[in-house]
Amino acid sequence: MAGVGEPGGPGTGSARVSARPGGLHVVDHGGDRSAHHVRAGRGTEAATPTVVLVHGSLDRGASFARTVRRLGDLHVVTYDRRGYHHSRAMPLARCLDDHVADLVAVVGDGPAVVVGHSYGGDVALGAAIAAPDVIGAVGAYEPPLPWFEWWPRRSASSITDEDPATFAEGFFRRVVGDAGWDRLSDQARADRHADGPALVAELADLRQHGPPFDVTTLRVPLVLGRGGQSVPHHRRAVDALSELVPDAEVIEIPGSAHGAPLSHPDAFAAFVRRVVERAMGAARRGSAAPAQA
Secondary structure (H helix, E strand, O other), X not given: XXXXXXXXXXXXXXXXXXXXXXXXXXXXXXXXXXOOEEEOOOOOEEEOOEEEEEOOOXXXXXXXXXXXXXXXXXXXXXXXXXXXXXXXXXXXXXXXXHHHHHHHHHHOOOOEEEEEEOHHHHHHHHHHHHOOOOEEEEEEEOOOOOOOOOOOOOOHHHHHOOOHHHHHHHXXXXXXXXXXXXXXXXXXXXXXXHOHHHHXXXXXXXXXOOOOOOHHHOOOOEEEEEEOOOOHHHHHHHHHHHHHOOOOEEEEEOOOOOOHHHHOHHHHHHHHHHHHHHHHXXXXXXXXXXXXX
């Protein structure tokens, strides 16, 4: 999703910026880093996981600013995915797996939960499948599923044939609206134009192959989100995933469309908190399970 974003980034005064891995722009918002544990059974405790938020297409970590401010008691990390904004100098991702590898590197040794918005939801799902030992739960808000036959048709070649800057502007206008584009400063418009190659690469890749992951192999709790006013194919994507993952939880944000982190930050923050709760619950159950001989 092409979020309008907020100037100055989403951090609080305690935010720390780093460049890793390989130049990825990562913002550690701090939050409550104190010993924050819950009883997990048998005398053990489970640490509250770090929350890593993953932005969508033609977006950046700064678009989570309003959400981050509502999660001050949690340790939150945002980052600009490769090819976007402050991570634009990195080589373009060749496929979703490259973004997944970046996210797993940001998570490190965990424990963490990953919550993705739009295309970021695909990245978060892929990372949770790839690294269930360090990612305790995953949240995905309206992740695109263009490999399903009911998703609106747009061929990969028709995307790659367009000028990236022109494509980026058209994408922004379709998702956010002409008024949103008109409100951007000249620099902000130039930034979105410069993000065009990353946008073209990731949207074309999703349409060139079949499913990039097998969601039925997911081993951690899944929380899906959607807006009450979202377009039909975004809402249907959540239904499709919940059918494939029977234990998935679906949270609907009344009055919201695709841009919930900006338009409904209180509800989106509650969505994030639910992902953390699911991870903590799974950790408690895992610690209480009988040891295997």
